[in-house]
Amino acid sequence: MGIWLGPNGIEVEALVMNDRPCLRITRLVGGKRTLVADCADVREVSRYVDLAELVMADDDERQRFGHVTA
Known part of the structure; x- marks a missing residue:
């Protein structure tokens, strides 16, 4: 769907869980991605x-923000 990157290893991914849209927030800590929250909407x-x-994730932004490419 879509992935957005933020500072300090934050990654927000739009996905579908149990037939419902979800925005999953994770953070890269010590080289490992940890779950911060699953949110129902942007307000959350x-x-x-x-x-x-x-920012929308692409290879340049992933490198700029220090995210590990899959």
């Missing part, structure tokens, strides 16, 4: 990350 995501700091 804003509790965990400043939405203005998120």
Whole structure:
């Protein structure tokens, strides 16, 4: 669907869980990705990350933000 990157290893991924849309927030810590929250909408995501700091993921942005490529 879509992945957005933020500072400090934050990654927000749009996905479907149990036939419902979900925004999964994870953080890269010590080389391992850990779950922060599964959110039902963008308002919930804003509790965990400043939405203005998120950028759409591509290879250049993944490198710039220090995210590990899959």
